[in-house]
Amino acid sequence: MLKLVVPTWAGLMLAVFALHAAEPIKPAQFEKLHALIKPQAHEEKYMQIPWLTSLWEARQQAAKEGKPILLWEMDGHPLGCV
Amino acid sequence: MGRELTFADPRIIRLVKENFVAVAADDWFQRRRKDAEGDFFRKVANQGPRKGQGGSTRQGIYTLTADGKLLQYRNHQDADIMHGFLKTSLAAWNRLPAVTRAKGSVEVAPLKAIDPRFAPTLPKGAVIVNVHARILDRQDDFYCHGTCRFPGGQRASHDHLWIRAEELRALMPANPRQGQEIAIPAKLIYRIARYHLVDNTRGEPPMWTRRDVRKADMKLMIESIDKREVRLKLMGSFLLATDADVKLAKRGYDVALLGDLRYDPERKKLTRFDIVALGGHWGQGTYTGGARLGRMPFGVAFELADPNRPADRVPPQFIREGGDYYNAER
Numbered sequence: 001m002l003k004l005v006v007p008t009w010a011g012l013m014l015a016v017f018a019l020h021a022a023e024p025i026k027p028a029q030f031e032k033l034h035a036l037i038k039p040q041a042h043e044e045k046y047m048q049i050p051w052l053t054s055l056w057e058a059r060q061q062a063a064k065e066g067k068p069i070l071l072w073e074m075d076g077h078p079l080g081c082v
Numbered sequence: 083m084g085r086e087l088t089f090a091d092p093r094i095i096r097l098v099k100e101n102f103v104a105v106a107a108d109d110w111f112q113r114r115r116k117d118a119e120g121d122f123f124r125k126v127a128n129q130g131p132r133k134g135q136g137g138s139t140r141q142g143i144y145t146l147t148a149d150g151k152l153l154q155y156r157n158h159q160d161a162d163i164m165h166g167f168l169k170t171s172l173a174a175w176n177r178l179p180a181v182t183r184a185k186g187s188v189e190v191a192p193l194k195a196i197d198p199r200f201a202p203t204l205p206k207g208a209v210i211v212n213v214h215a216r217i218l219d220r221q222d223d224f225y226c227h228g229t230c231r232f233p234g235g236q237r238a239s240h241d242h243l244w245i246r247a248e249e250l251r252a253l254m255p256a257n258p259r260q261g262q263e264i265a266i267p268a269k270l271i272y273r274i275a276r277y278h279l280v281d282n283t284r285g286e287p288p289m290w291t292r293r294d295v296r297k298a299d300m301k302l303m304i305e306s307i308d309k310r311e312v313r314l315k316l317m318g319s320f321l322l323a324t325d326a327d328v329k330l331a332k333r334g335y336d337v338a339l340l341g342d343l344r345y346d347p348e349r350k351k352l353t354r355f356d357i358v359a360l361g362g363h364w365g366q367g368t369y370t371g372g373a374r375l376g377r378m379p380f381g382v383a384f385e386l387a388d389p390n391r392p393a394d395r396v397p398p399q400f401i402r403e404g405g406d407y408y409n410a411e412r
Binding site: 021022023024025027029030032033034036037038039040043045046047048049050051052053054055056057058059060061062063064065066067068069070071072073074075076077078079080 | 098142171175
């Protein structure tokens with residue numbers, strides 16, 4: 001008779017953690033991995049806007065150019081990790 | 083993350099570039115600053131709905147004039163709504179007297195003093211390294227961009243590693259020899275491990291405590307030398323886990339590193355700082371919910387930043403937590 005074995009959550013986690021330490025990175029894959037991880041152009045469209053990061057500098061530039069200021073204010077820098 | 087998508091809308095990019103001076107700021111710093119810039123920001127914010135009662139957040143999208151008049155405030159991610167917001171802001175600007183809008187009509191004096199606690203600046207002689215993390219998936223015998231259900235969680239994150247002048251000098255010996263092993267300052271090794279090998283792809287991450295660093299191994303060796311360039315190879319591995327018994331750790335990163343560093347021996351200038359960290363990450367933090375289940379491929383890429391680019395000068399995320407960023411080995 002065929003017996004179906006369903007792994008438990010704890011068993012699955014133990015199996016996952018029983019894996020060996022991270023494998024060394026192959027030098028031949030280095031450049032490709034570096035490029036893969038970095039932001040891609042299509043993910044960075046919002047950076048086509050020339051964002052300043054100093055509100056005071058924005059005031060000075062706006063006064064000089066006769067323009068209003070757009071301030072993107074977030075809890076966590078909008079151009080940082082959030 | 084969603085607001086990045088808002089500002090990726092081509093209509094919004096065009097409208098902003100043609101009509102506004104755009105600035106992005108961290109409200110956590112800005113609302114606390116005790117200097118003229120902090121005063122100015124609070125004066126503007128107090129004209130809108132976010133008055134910061136009890137020190138609460140004032141985050142959102144503001145349009146304002148150089149002399150501190152709030153035109154409009156909104157906190158929304160929908161591109162259509164924000165496009166409309168920008169157009170009505172521009173209409174409000176155009177209703178102001180011409181003399182108020184004229185070039186040079188407002189005088190903004192240089193900022194005399196900066197609150198160092200809430201406006202951290204790059205130490206003299208330090209370099210900035212961009213740090214990007216990304217979830218990955220296995221594909222054939224390599225990797226591809228990972229997928230997840232968290233909106234935007236598949237994209238690369240942004241942070242910055244600051245390396246101080248004395249640490250740079252340690253990485254660039256005056257009389258390099260091929261095969262020479264360079265002692266990397268422990269401060270730098272632990273700064274990288276604790277504050278930059280983190281999963282910040284879904285928001286502000288928990289950093290690793292000193293105890294969470296279960297293994298830290300990083301070696302740097304001179305590979306080749308010529309008159310204009312010294313090449314170094316970096317190799318390393320870290321085991322970061324919230325419990326000494328890794329099987330019980332709710333969060334962890336078991337990771338290998340490989341790096342290609344270069345410097346100009348005459349100018350004593352770092353010219354390349356490319357590092358890849360790759361390993362299995364598991365778990366999530368209070369503000370980074372939605373992590374994938376189990377130990378999943380996760381990569382971090384480092385490369386020298388452009389110090390003249392405002393976005394690259396954003397301080398390292400850890401600095402806003404008020405800890406000792408430069409002495410992570412303690």
